[in-house]
Amino acid sequence: METNPNNYIDTFTKIKFSPLNPTIQDTNIIDIAHALSLICRFNGHCSYFYSVAQHSIFCAEEARLRGHSEKIQLACLLHDAEEAYVSDITRPVKKHLPEFIAISNKVQDVIWKHFGLDDLKAEDFEIVKDIDDTLLGYEGLVLMGPHFKKSARSVSKEYNLAYRDMISVRDEFIERAKILCGKLNLNVASF
Template sequence: MSNNILTYSKVSFNPLNPDEKSILIEDIAHALSLMTRANGHFHEFYSVAQHCIFCCEEALARGYSNKVALACLLHDASEAYLADITRPVKKNLLNYLDIEEVLQTAIYSKYIGQALSTEEQAQIHSVDNSLLFSEFIHYMNEKLDMEAEKLVSIPDFKFVPFHEVEEKYIDLFNKLTS
């Protein structure tokens, strides 16, 4: 059996051995706009793409560089090819973490072009955790037991049709890469 998947744009893609030429922002935006956060356990549909958009907007609101904002937009892009797995499970799937790291590195390499510094990685992690914390307060009325900075931006946690989220994701990507 082949290790390839067929993407939205009909690209035959091997997530175990990613070829940067086969990584397309359209595939990422489409897939993430249809994937739910928290494995669908929120009380309404909220996509991974919406989360990534809000992370990007938060990075910009904090005054982080366009490079960090783009990395925030793309920080879950590997999930477009692998799936979103909850943090408690993901941290126990060592092979998965290796596969995810190789794929995420290929995505960053293609679209950012240079490695992220330790400081930039810390900024991305801080933004991601802050959004996660706020998402659980909004959608589950629960405060996670974790450290998270207060959001500077004001995400509009509401249902948005996937095609609008997909379009916004691509528009934001184009603004950051132009």
């Protein structure tokens, strides 16, 4: 645990998390689910509030419907988890910030390790990225309208992107993580 207040963020569960020196013991699914359920997709430019947590739940569901393993489903659920600790920056800007990308990747690597996903292969990450991009296109058309220019790929089902309160989304995210970790026999202490 970090003690210099200039080097950490205070999380929902009162953990002092250092984004520059993240540790597995400071990573917590409740903090991840809580923060992501309060962060809006599309940098807030959608027609109503739609959270990163909702997006992540649907990514995990899309992986399940496509017949991917529980490990890939969990990776889809957690693919944006670092945003709980470092937030996000829009894609056109982020690509010009290599230090931010390095920090974000370092946090995400600790999250992968915490949840037993640090052995994923490049092809696994390609599956996660494809599902993420598929949902991005689908969500963009629904939440931003036909002017949204990202390529829309077919999803396995129509997802209900209606507004949901953050508590129900947070709780569903946590429950899905618990179920997937249980199926993978992962003893994750942060539930």
